[in-house]
Each structure stands twice: as structure tokens, then as C-alpha cells.
Amino acid sequence: MNINNNANSGLSKADTSQIPVDYLEEIRNRLNQVHLSLRRLADQISHNRQINKSKIPNYSHIQNQLQVLLTQLHSISNNLDNNGNILKNSNVYPLPNFPTTQQEGLLTTLLRKKPLPEVEQWIQEAIDLGKSDCYSIEKEDELTRWIMAKVEELREEFQFYGFESIEELNYLETEEGQKEQEEKKTEEQKVKQEELRITDGGKQGLHPNTVLKFMYRGILT
Amino acid sequence: MVHQLLLVSKIPHKNYIQTVSTLQALTGITSPQTISTYTLVTKPHNEFRPKAEAGKVNQIEQYYMKCITTWSDAASANLDISQPILKHDNDSILVDRLFMGDDNDRHWTLQISDIPVAGKNQTCSAQTIYESTLVHHHTKVKDQEKIADEKDSTKVEDAEDVMEVDDKSFIEKNSSSSKKKDSFLQFLEDLGYDVINQYWLSGIRFFHNDIIIEIFKILIRDDETSVSNDKIKLKLLDDSNEFQVRAYINVPKSTDVELINQGAKDLSKFQDFLKNLIQLEIPDRMYMDSRVMSR
Numbered sequence: 001m002n003i004n005n006n007a008n009s010g011l012s013k014a015d016t017s018q019i020p021v022d023y024l025e026e027i028r029n030r031l032n033q034v035h036l037s038l039r040r041l042a043d044q045i046s047h048n049r050q051i052n053k054s055k056i057p058n059y060s061h062i063q064n065q066l067q068v069l070l071t072q073l074h075s076i077s078n079n080l081d082n083n084g085n086i087l088k089n090s091n092v093y094p095l096p097n098f099p100t101t102q103q104e105g106l107l108t109t110l111l112r113k114k115p116l117p118e119v120e121q122w123i124q125e126a127i128d129l130g131k132s133d134c135y136s137i138e139k140e141d142e143l144t145r146w147i148m149a150k151v152e153e154l155r156e157e158f159q160f161y162g163f164e165s166i167e168e169l170n171y172l173e174t175e176e177g178q179k180e181q182e183e184k185k186t187e188e189q190k191v192k193q194e195e196l197r198i199t200d201g202g203k204q205g206l207h208p209n210t211v212l213k214f215m216y217r218g219i220l221t
Numbered sequence: 222m223v224h225q226l227l228l229v230s231k232i233p234h235k236n237y238i239q240t241v242s243t244l245q246a247l248t249g250i251t252s253p254q255t256i257s258t259y260t261l262v263t264k265p266h267n268e269f270r271p272k273a274e275a276g277k278v279n280q281i282e283q284y285y286m287k288c289i290t291t292w293s294d295a296a297s298a299n300l301d302i303s304q305p306i307l308k309h310d311n312d313s314i315l316v317d318r319l320f321m322g323d324d325n326d327r328h329w330t331l332q333i334s335d336i337p338v339a340g341k342n343q344t345c346s347a348q349t350i351y352e353s354t355l356v357h358h359h360t361k362v363k364d365q366e367k368i369a370d371e372k373d374s375t376k377v378e379d380a381e382d383v384m385e386v387d388d389k390s391f392i393e394k395n396s397s398s399s400k401k402k403d404s405f406l407q408f409l410e411d412l413g414y415d416v417i418n419q420y421w422l423s424g425i426r427f428f429h430n431d432i433i434i435e436i437f438k439i440l441i442r443d444d445e446t447s448v449s450n451d452k453i454k455l456k457l458l459d460d461s462n463e464f465q466v467r468a469y470i471n472v473p474k475s476t477d478v479e480l481i482n483q484g485a486k487d488l489s490k491f492q493d494f495l496k497n498l499i500q501l502e503i504p505d506r507m508y509m510d511s512r513v514m515s516r
Contacts (some may be wrong), residue, residue: 198234198305198462205463208229209508211439214458216334216511217285218262218418 019090023083030076037072041065224475226484227337227346227467228492228501232436234305234462241303243498244427244434253425256437257300259292260422263414265513283513286414287332288405292316292421296455302423302438305462314440315452316421329405330354337506344489346504349475357405421455424464431484432491435467466499468492 044061080087092111094100100107115123164172171177196202206220214220232240245251265283273279294317306314330352337348409416424437443456459465468491470484492501 195235197307200308200460200462203461205231205233205461206459208231208465208502209505211231211459211465212229212504213508214418214420214439215260215287216262216509218264220458 020083020086023079024087027076027079027083030072030079034069034072034076037065037069041069222349222351222473222475224472224477224481225348225350225469226472226481226488227348227469227504228488229504230466230468230499230501231463232466232499234464237303237436237464240436240464240466240498241425243495244429244436247494248427248429248434250427253427256422256424256426256435257292257297258422259290260420261288261409261416262286262418262420263288263409264417266410266413266415268513284333285511285513287330287334288409289330289332290327292423296452297421297423300423302425302464306438306440306457308456308460313443314455316455318451318453327357327405328354329357334509334511336510336512337504339506343503344485346506346509347481347485348506348509357408420458429491431470431487433467433469433471435469436464437467438462438464466501468501 041062044065094107094111098107114120172181199205210220241253245253263286269281269283271279271281296314296316300314331354332350332352334348334350337346406416419442421440422437423440424435427434427436439458440455441458443454468488470488472480472484474480495501
């Protein structure tokens, strides 16, 4: 591309040493990447839709793609911020050996300083949305904070011990409850007794290996 | 010869009903096969020590042998394994003395098994078992003079399908031989094997595709409390009343690698399927070594 950034348009011989070419080049690369990521995301969604109408791509896939996109955008905006002055003060012009007549369409696009009308419209829409109340980030944060505080507050009103509710505990205090408790205990005791009787006093069973040895060689040890 | 892929486990008595119901649901077999066997564990009487020579086959082993037959007397029919067997119970298990009985035909299965194959990362134990079942005429050994006297009756014995036996000779035969040593034990002795132990096995068997699942208890002779009559009192080998569980697949040939791999895969799938019910595990091959260690 035969486009030259010039920090000082007054000089006839361009002094390119002041221009952070690397950074500017990086912006271009990043933009390219964002373009690719966006297209991939769009492909993913539309492709899946064609094959199986009800199925959208995996949630984590979209999330990952979005994360990548966000990082790229972040790095671009950082780059733009850092080099804002240079970009603002730079004039861009084609060098004499650029094929101006053949590439007129491309040239007008490249030299464009203002956004396209539709892009301008998008920007305006975004700004309007940001201004309106329903999308205010601050308000949302505020709501989240309020919910957190409320939950904390509500939780402090309760105390959790054991597995019984207060009604159940109160019931246990009464005579009936105590009787029931007693019955439960004796029942448990009974089961335990039976268990002990069956296992000959809670003996541990022989390991299958030991039994196998007995079956193969007639001895236990 | 079978190649047996095996996983083992045990379950406490209280889990028996649950396990059986689960297996019934899984296999679709509502009334599982009952297992009821009697086994003699025998060991070669004389040690055989060939001289190890270079250039000759030196891997000569002696093996323990299991002799298995059915256990089918009144005691086995009455034994309900879903009930715990208790030590100090009044109605103890009294089995007939096998070698005093009158039933003539007995099927004895002689079994010799190799040590399970060694190897790392095994999914199950794999072992080659050699079995031979012989129909044994449970005849009694007679005194020399008696044999001379009873030439007629022996003739009848030879031609059993004729069955024209007069009652007299039968009674004579039985009475004369009841105190004599049984011929199968005699046969084992002649073969050079000593009986070193015996056990009775009672349980149930399920089938799930190729997998055979056995749940059983082992009973042994109870010598502490003697019973006067002709019966033998049994007690549990494992006093804790726990059941032994075996899940195995028999592959006809040990060389059929494809079938063995498939079987191992099936078993490990089955193990995973039942992991919350039974912890099936790989038995230690050293415990299943039935070679006689003479060296």
C-alpha cells in the first residue's frame, strides 16, 4: 500500500522516524483479527442453524469466541488511545507512483476520514442507548449491590443448626415427640442387635482373596 | 479347557436381598439357578523333583486338584441362604456322609487350574482351567472273600441297565460295604492325591449376556460339636455371614484373543455398571496359585 503517514504535513521530505509504524501496523493486524473472529462467530451460529434448526452452538463455544473478541477489541482501543495524537495530526496521501486512476474506488475508501453514513447512524444509536435509563451500567451495578446487601440481610435473620425446623424441634420437646424419639432409638438398637447376631458379633468378613486361597489350596493362611 | 475371566467381591448378609433384586431386574432372571456343590481339595501325595537339565523341558509342575460333585441331600434342599446361618443355632445343618450314601452314580469333576496370567493394567483376572467330568460308579470296595462270594452280584453291577437284581443280593451288598472305604477316595489315593480339605458351597447364579454371576457361601465341617449319627455338622467358613460374589466369563480357548478382549471389556463395563452395589475387583493371582511349591 502506498500510503504514507506524515506527522508534519508541511515538510516536503517525509520524516518517518517519528511515526510509530509498528503500533499502527499492529492496529491494522488487530482489525483484521477482529474481522475474522466476528465472521467465525457469525458462521458458527448460522451454520448450525442450517443443519439443525433448533440447535445453537455450545454455550461455552460462544463464550470463548466472545472472550477472544473482547481481548482483541480491548487491545485495539488501547492502541488507538495511545496513538490518538499522531493519528489525529496525520495526513494521508497517495505517493505519485500509486495507480490513482485504476484504483479510484479503493483510494476514496482509504482516504476517507469520516465514517460512512450508516456507520454514523450505528454510532449514534449506541450513544442513545447508553444515555437511556434501561441500559445504564451504573444502575445495573447499583441493583446488584442492593440485591447482595438484601440477601446478606435476609440471611442474618436465620440461624442454621442441625436439620430440623423450629416446629420440628418444638414437637420433639413435647411428650409425644419424645416417645417417638424413644421408639426410633429402640428400633435402631434392634437393627444393630440383629446385625451383630448375624455377623457373629460384628466380625469382619474374609477377603475374597482369602476365600479364593481356601478354594484353591484348602488353607486360609 | 476354559479360559476364565474373573472379578470377585463380597457383600454383607444384609445387602443380600437388595443385591438379588437388583440382579433379577438387570438380568431378567426372576428365579436364579441354585448352586449346591461339594468339593474335595486334593494335593499330590509324593513330591516329584525331576532333575533340571539343560535342553529339556524343566517346567514340570504339580498341581492341587479340586474334585467337585453335586451336593444334593436333604440338608442342601432345606438350606435357605437368604437366612443367616448362625453358629449357636439349634437347627444346624447336618449333611449326609457322602461316602456312606447309597446313590450309585456320581459325577465328579476333576479340575486343575493354571495360575492366572500376569501383567500390568489388567481389567480382570484371566486363568486357564482344565476340567474333566467323569461319571463315577459309587461302588463300594469289598472284602476279598466277599468278592468271591458275590460274583453273581458283581455281574449284575457290570450290566446295570439290565436291572434284574433280586433284593437279597442288594441288601447283602450294602450291608457288607457300608463300613468300607469308598472307592472314589480309594481312586484318589491310587492316583497319588491326598484329600487335604473339603467344603460345601451353596448359592445362586445369574446370567447376564456372557457374564455369569454367582453369589454364595462356603460351609466347612464343624468338628467342635460332634453329632452322634451318620451326619456331618457344617458351619460357615466365614462367620460374618458375608456372601462371596464372583462375576466371570468363560472363553473356550485361551488363544482367542478377540473373544478374551471382548470379554474383559464386557466385564469392566459390568463392573462399572454395578459399582454402587458391588465393588467388583480383580483377585490377587498369587492367592489363586494352585501349584505345589516344592522348590
